[in-house]
Amino acid sequence: MRPQRTLSPATLWALGLWLALFFAPLVAGRFAVYLLGVILVTGLLAMSLNLLVGHGGAYQFHHAAFYGVGAYTAALCITKTGLPAWAGLAAGPLAAALAGLLIGSLCIRLNKLYFGMIQISLGSLLWILALRWYSLTNGDDGIHGIPLPEAIAGPGGAFACILAAVGLCLLAMHRILASPFGTTLRAIRDNPQRCAAVGIDVRRHQLAAIVIATFFAGVAGSLFVVLEGSVFPDMLFWVYSLEIFIMCLLGGWFTFFGPMLGAAIIVLLRTLVGGMTEYWTLVLGVVLIGLIFFLPEGIMGIGHRLRLYRRRAAGAPSPRENGHAAG
Amino acid sequence: MLRVEGLCKAFADFQAVNGASLTVRPGDLVAVIGPNGAGKTTLFNLITGHLQADRGSIRFKGEEIGRLPAHEICRRGIARSFQIANIFPRLSVFENVQVAVLSAKGLSRNLFRPTRRLVLRETESILERVGLQNRRVDLAGSLSHGDKRILEIAIALGNEPELLILDEPTAGMSPEETAATLELIRRLARDQGLTLLFCEHDMEVVFNVATSIMVMQHGMTLVQGPPEEVRANPVVQEAYLGRE
Numbered sequence: 001m002r003p004q005r006t007l008s009p010a011t012l013w014a015l016g017l018w019l020a021l022f023f024a025p026l027v028a029g030r031f032a033v034y035l036l037g038v039i040l041v042t043g044l045l046a047m048s049l050n051l052l053v054g055h056g057g058a059y060q061f062h063h064a065a066f067y068g069v070g071a072y073t074a075a076l077c078i079t080k081t082g083l084p085a086w087a088g089l090a091a092g093p094l095a096a097a098l099a100g101l102l103i104g105s106l107c108i109r110l111n112k113l114y115f116g117m118i119q120i121s122l123g124s125l126l127w128i129l130a131l132r133w134y135s136l137t138n139g140d141d142g143i144h145g146i147p148l149p150e151a152i153a154g155p156g157g158a159f160a161c162i163l164a165a166v167g168l169c170l171l172a173m174h175r176i177l178a179s180p181f182g183t184t185l186r187a188i189r190d191n192p193q194r195c196a197a198v199g200i201d202v203r204r205h206q207l208a209a210i211v212i213a214t215f216f217a218g219v220a221g222s223l224f225v226v227l228e229g230s231v232f233p234d235m236l237f238w239v240y241s242l243e244i245f246i247m248c249l250l251g252g253w254f255t256f257f258g259p260m261l262g263a264a265i266i267v268l269l270r271t272l273v274g275g276m277t278e279y280w281t282l283v284l285g286v287v288l289i290g291l292i293f294f295l296p297e298g299i300m301g302i303g304h305r306l307r308l309y310r311r312r313a314a315g316a317p318s319p320r321e322n323g324h325a326a327g
Numbered sequence: 328m329l330r331v332e333g334l335c336k337a338f339a340d341f342q343a344v345n346g347a348s349l350t351v352r353p354g355d356l357v358a359v360i361g362p363n364g365a366g367k368t369t370l371f372n373l374i375t376g377h378l379q380a381d382r383g384s385i386r387f388k389g390e391e392i393g394r395l396p397a398h399e400i401c402r403r404g405i406a407r408s409f410q411i412a413n414i415f416p417r418l419s420v421f422e423n424v425q426v427a428v429l430s431a432k433g434l435s436r437n438l439f440r441p442t443r444r445l446v447l448r449e450t451e452s453i454l455e456r457v458g459l460q461n462r463r464v465d466l467a468g469s470l471s472h473g474d475k476r477i478l479e480i481a482i483a484l485g486n487e488p489e490l491l492i493l494d495e496p497t498a499g500m501s502p503e504e505t506a507a508t509l510e511l512i513r514r515l516a517r518d519q520g521l522t523l524l525f526c527e528h529d530m531e532v533v534f535n536v537a538t539s540i541m542v543m544q545h546g547m548t549l550v551q552g553p554p555e556e557v558r559a560n561p562v563v564q565e566a567y568l569g570r571e
Contacts, residue, residue, distance in 0.1 A: 176438055183418070183442045184435045187426040190415035197375065197409075198427040198486055199401035200435055208436065254417070 011174070014257065018167045025156045034227075035271060037159050039264045040166045041223045046247040046259035047173060048216035053245065054253030055177060056209045057189025059116035063244060065103075065123030066214040068236030070096040070221025072130060075143045075231040080136075085149045089222040096218025097211050099126070104210035108203050120238050127236040142232030152226055162223050169216055174256060176212065185209055246284075250291055252300030261299060328353045328522055329374070329405075329490060334383030335546075336369055343369040345546035347383075351490065351524055351539075356516055357551075358533045359526040361543035367526040368410055370543070371494050374524075375407050376400040387490070401430075406488035410495045412475035414482065416468030420459055423467045423478055425450045427485025450485070457481045457511060473504035477511070484515070491515075493525035497532060505529070509536060534558070 025033050045067050052060040070092035077088030103122045107115045130137050137143065147153075152161040176182050184205060188195045192202045225231060234240065243266065244259075251262025266284070274280040297304060329351040336344040344366040351357050359367050372378040374385055376397040385393040392400050406427075415423050428446040429435050437445075454460045457477050462470065467478055476496060483491055496512065497505040509532060515521050527533050533540060534554050541551040542563050550560055557563055 175441075178441045178443070179439060180429045180434045180437045180442050180445060183422060184426055184429065186418060187415045187422075190417050191413060193377070194409070194413045194415065194482070195426070196397040197377070197401055197407055197413075198482060199398050199430040200426075201396075201398050205435065 010257070014170075018163070021163055022160060025159055030155055033155060033159050035267070037162050037227045039260075039267050040162050041220050041227055042244070042247070042267055043260035043263035044166045044169055044223065045217055045220035046244045046251070046263045047170065047256075048213045048220065049244050050248045050253055050259040051173065051177070051185075051213040051216070052209060053248050054255075054258070055182065055189060056185045056206060056213075057192075058206055058210070059112055060119065060210070060213070061116035061245070062119045062123030062238055062241045063213075063217055064238070064241040065119075065126050065236050066096040066100055066217040067221045067224070067240075068130060068231075068233075069099045069126060070218030071224045071231045071235055072137065072143075072221075073218070074222040074225045075146050076136070078146050078148075078225075079143060085147065089225065092222035092225070093215045093218035096221060097215035100211045100214025100217075101207070104207050104214070108207050108210070120241075123236065123241070124238060127233060127238070130233040130236050137233070140233055142230055144230040146225055146229050146231075148226065148229065158226050161226055165219060165223055169219055173216065177256065181205075181208070246288065249298055250287070252298030252302075254297055254304065255300040258298050258300040265299075328355075328388060329524070330384075330386045331370075331374065332384050332386075334370065334373060334385065335381045336366075336373055336378060337381055342546055344373065344380075346548065347543065347546060348548045348551070349524075349541050350551065351522060353489075353522055354516075354520065355539050356512075356523045356537050357525070357539045357541060358537035359524070359541045359543060360528075360530070360533055361526075365543040366546040367543055368494055369546075371407065371492055371524075371526065374400075375405060375492060401486055401488075404487075404489040405492060406483035406486040406490075407492040408476070408479040408483050408494060408496060410498060412472065412479060414467045414470075414475055414478050416466065418467055419463065420465050420467050420470065420478060421450060421454065421463040424453050424481050424485045427482045428453070431486045453481050453484050456484070456515070473500050473508075476500065476504075477508065480511070480515075488521070490522045490524060493523065495527055496525060497527065497529060505532065512536060 021036070024036055028036070045063070049060060049063040052058040073095035074088045074092035077083050077091045078085050103119060106122065107119050110118055131140055152158050184195070184200060188200070188202055188205060195202050224235070247262035247266050248259045249262070250265060251260065252258025269284060269287070270280055273283050291298070295301060329349070331347060331349040334344055334347045335342070347366065347370050349357070349359070359370065361367055369378065373380045376392070376395050376399065380393055383393070384391060387403060387405060390403070392403065415426065418426070425442065425446060428449045429442070432446060434445060451460065454463055457480060459474065459477060459481060462474065467475070470478060480493065480496065493512070497508050500508060512523065513536060516523050537554055539551060540554055540557040542549040542557060549562055550557060
C-alpha cells in the first residue's frame, strides 16, 4: 500500500532534506538548531509509537515510559558506571527494548483498552521509580550535566549526531514497514481474527512489534541525553505519552512521516505560543477539535482522502467507512 | 480427512453445539444445512480453533486438533472464510491475498526483504483464479459486498489449504453473484482437488454442489449422507425441508 507506492519520490525528498539539514548549523542560529534537534528527537519518538498505533493497531498508551527508560539508562550508565559514554548511549535502546519485552508480554494477553490500561499502570511504576528513588535518580531534580564525548558535546556535534541517528532509524523503520513483517502488522491492525485464520501468531507478531518500537523509543531517549545533557522524571509521565499519541493523530497515523510532522507542529506550538502565553494548550485544544472534525486521519491523511474522492468522482463504488475513523 | 465426533459447546445456558458429528473425505464437497441457530457457524468456529469445544473430538488427518489455537490449525492445512466479509479493509486487494501467501510460506516475520518483490506470482495466480485481477490495487474496503466475499475465498486460498471451509459463501449476494460464486467454488474443487466444507441456506445451492450433506438441528447432527439420501430421509423432511 502507501509506503510502497507513493513513497519513492517522497523518500527522495526526505533523503534530500535530511542531507540539507546537516548544513543547518551553518545558516541557522543556535536556538533554531536546538529546536530542530527537539523536533527530530520527539518526531522519532512519535514515529516509533506510530509503528504500534497507526501500523499495528495496538493501544500503546504509555510509550513515554520506554523513552524514559532509554534516557535514564543512558544517563545512569554514564554517570554511575565506568562505562564509556558511547556504551551508555547504546545501552539506552537495549534497556528500552527489554522493558518493552517484559511489559509487552504482560500486556499482550489482554485486549485493546485493557492492554492500554495495564500498560499505563506498569509504566507509571517506572515513573514512580524515577521520581522517588532519590539515591539513584535524584528524584524530581533529574540528572544534569551528563558528561558526553567531545565529538557530540557541543551544540553542532550533538545536532549532527541526532540527525544521523534519526535518519538511520527512519530508514530502518521504513524497511521494516515495507517488509512482510510490516505488511502482516498492518493486516493485524485491520483484522486480527482473520490473521489468525491465515496462520499468523497474532500475539507473537505484536510482541515483536512492541520490542522493535520500544527499541526506537529508547534511541530517542538516548538522543534526548545527547541533546539536553540531562534527564528528568516528567519524560516518563503518562501525560507525555498522551502528547506523543496526539502527535501521531495530528500528523496522520496511517502515514509514515505523519508523526514527525505532528511532532514538529506541537513542539513549535509549545515553543512559539508557549512563549507568549502559558495557556498554549488552549491553542492545542482548538487545533485538536478542528482535527477531529475535519481531518480524522491527520494532516498527511489528506492525500488518502483525496484519492478516495477522486475515485468516487470517477464513478467507482464509494468505499464504506471502516471503523478506523472512530479510533 | 476430517472426523468430528460428539462435539459439544455451550455459551452460558445455551447449548449451541450438542453432539455434532461430521466426516469429510478427501475430494468431498460437504454441505452443512440446518435452520438458523442450528449451530453451523459455531461448529465451524470449533473446527478452525476460533472457539474451544467443551467435549468431543476433532481429528484432521489422524491428528487431534481440538485444543490447538487458530493459527496452528491453519498451518496444518485448514483455511476458512467467514460469514461476514472478513478482510483487511485498509490493505490493497493484492496485499490481502499476499498476507496469506506470505504466512503459508513462513515469511510473515521477515524484516529485511521488501514485500513488493515477494510471492508475486502466487498471489497473482490466485487473483486470476477468482477473477479479481483487475482490482488488485484497490483498497479492499472499497470493494462491493460480493467482491469482498470473493476476496475472502481468495485469502483462504492463499494458505494453500487441503480443506477449505466456507461459512455461507453466498450470503447477501445477488442471484447473479450467487451463480458466479457457485461456479467458482465448483471450479476450485475440480481444478485444485480441494476438499470443501461449507454451510449454506440456499437449498438449491446445496443440492447442486454438495457430494455429501450433513443436517443439523438444535446443535445435533440428524444425518449425513449423499444428497438423494438426505432428500429422501423422512426425519429431515419433517424437521427441515418441509413436507411436500
